[in-house]
Amino acid sequence: MEKTEDELDGAPESPDDESPDASSTSAYGCSVSYSRGQRVIHPDRGTWAEVAAALLADGWNMCVDVTAVDYSTYDGSRDLPDGVAPERFELIASFISHTTRDRLRARVQIPADDPVVSSLYHLYPGTDYLEREVFDLMGIAFDGHPDLSRILMPENWDGHPLRKDYAVGAIPVQFKATAAASTGTGPEAQR
DSSP states (O other): OOOOHHHHHOOOOOSOTTOTTGGGOEETTEEEEEETTEEEEEOOGGGHHHHHHHHHHTTOOEEEEEEEEEOTTOOSOOOOOTTOOOOSEEEEEEEEETTTTEEEEEEEEEOTTSOEEEOOTTTOGGGHHHHHHHHHHHOOEEETOTTOOOSSSOTTOOSOTTSTTSOOOOOOOOOOOOHHHHHTOSHHHHO
């Protein structure tokens, strides 16, 4: 007999995103919340590798995305369950179970003074380039990644462009004058 998703991880489904007791449930030793009908687990950084291994063992056989957010300039509510302390960075990973045809999101809080988290590469090899992109653009290092090098920016680039404290910069743009404007016969000359 095939196990249902609730039997796999023990977390009940909540049809109401704003359900007051939705954040009091737990799965894989993590607090659980709901966002737009999708279950979200909140593992701490120290147990992230063990939680990911448990997810894989329970049939969450594909990690489809790994990304990060810098909340350093955000003043709004982050909708974190009780007991989960907000940090500057948040790593977000999305998983799919092909057996149950369901999705699960994980949100891991990463402190600014030590932006390092365990790599998922040894469990989910498809996260190779996703983790490298997060490292390159956000500066979060993945412990255990086989080739944590820049993927979009040049190797000698200084800084991480998606951090909120990274200077925006500017490139001056020069426009060529059209032939009509330079001869004084175009609409610009008639004004």
